[in-house]
């Protein structure tokens with residue numbers, strides 16, 4: 233088999249890259265380890281920056297998002313009993329779109345199907361070869377048969393546990409990591425969201441987040457110790473704990489119901505540099521992980537694809553390598569800004585097991601400063617709604 237760009241991973245970053253390249257006449261093959269149903273069963277991100285919204289439209293995959301997604305011009309931050317609204321529309325004239333990653337992925341698959349793109353599912357043993365040469369190759373198996381794909385470039389869009397990042401020699405890679413001493417327990421339920429906008433709540437019992445997918449589908453999260461297992465959390469225990477962490481007037485309005493999904497995700501910050509080595513480009517979670525607090529994971533994957541697709545289109549259309557040569561530096565500059573925002577929001581809102589009274593006063597002062605200062609809110613809103621590409 234032969235293609236121009238081999239794409240490892242059929243999550244949001246791989247599918248969006250494939251879609252944008254195909255629309256510019258560049259041939260791709262997407263290799264995905266799991267079945268399509270499995271990829272679509274993952275419940276992950278829910279908030280899209282406006283740049284992400286525009287990228288999905290540009291890819292021809294935005295119609296259902298525009299019809300069914302919810303435009304939000306603000307969100308709430310709460311601390312113990314107090315709650316205030318950050319009005320990013322009034323502060324900056326900007327909004328975010330609430331539309332789940334599952335739906336984004338479904339729309340990208342539909343758009344890829346419509347243009348006859350090649351996506352191979354349930355491939356195993358993917359290995360990258362000759363990345364430092366002009367003729368890289370990807371070997372893999374499917375249904376027990378061995379295959380080889382030759383290409384000009386490889387896009388590593390295969391998430392944090394994929395094969396692409398470790399294909400860069402260890403002596404070239406510089407990895408930065410911070411692991412947080414807690415996780416998030418997430419619950420999806422067919423209940424009306426407790427408020428029309430998201431609530432990020434700090435509390436002595438731990439952080440809580442009220443989010444949603446649509447008017448009859450809620451997504452809630454609570455901070456839990458890393459030692460907890462999903463089986464430790466009955467629905468009743470979850471709802472009681474969530475209510476205990478929300479301001480009383482919000483808790484009183486919370487409609488509970490059976491969970492339809494429940495999972496625990498650890499929190500981590502991770503970046504690898506550089507994001508390009510020879511013919512290989514890393515994108516999305518393959519290169520970086522943010523704690524979910526700032527809702528940046530999916531949005532960063534999309535901004536990586538913005539830079540890479542632009543560079544590859546420039547290369548194939550004009551023979552100009554400037555964009556692909558600048559990819560790693562351009563993507564990393566934006567990634568570190570989002571890393572900092574996600575780290576600072578995580579630090580301000582969570583209860584750390586080893587924190588002192590002093591540390592907790594610092595968190596209170598951070599939140600009080602944000603509540604008091606319009607200038608601070610503008611900076612926060614600029615980061616939350618998404619920095620420019």
Ligand code: FAD
Pocket residue numbers: 240241242243244245246263264265266271275276277278279333355358389390391392393394395496497515516517518524526527528529530531533
């Ligand atoms: P992925 O979505 O991970 O896609 C990578 C794809 O590559 C997968 O389909 C995988 O099956 C495939 N793959 C892996 N290895 C191989 C291989 N060897 N060969 C072939 N294919 C391979 N972000 C938020 O903003 N908010 C959230 O609430 C949130 N919750 C999350 C919860 C969890 C449990 C996780 C893991 C992530 C969460 N994120 C969240 C982050 C967000 O979902 C990711 O940033 C986003 O999915 C990144 O997209 P991606 O395409 O780069 O990677």
Ligand code: DHB
Pocket residue numbers: 276277278279430441443444451524525526527528
């Ligand atoms: C969701 C997840 C987040 O991490 C976040 O900051 C906002 C929303 C969600 O799943 O809806």
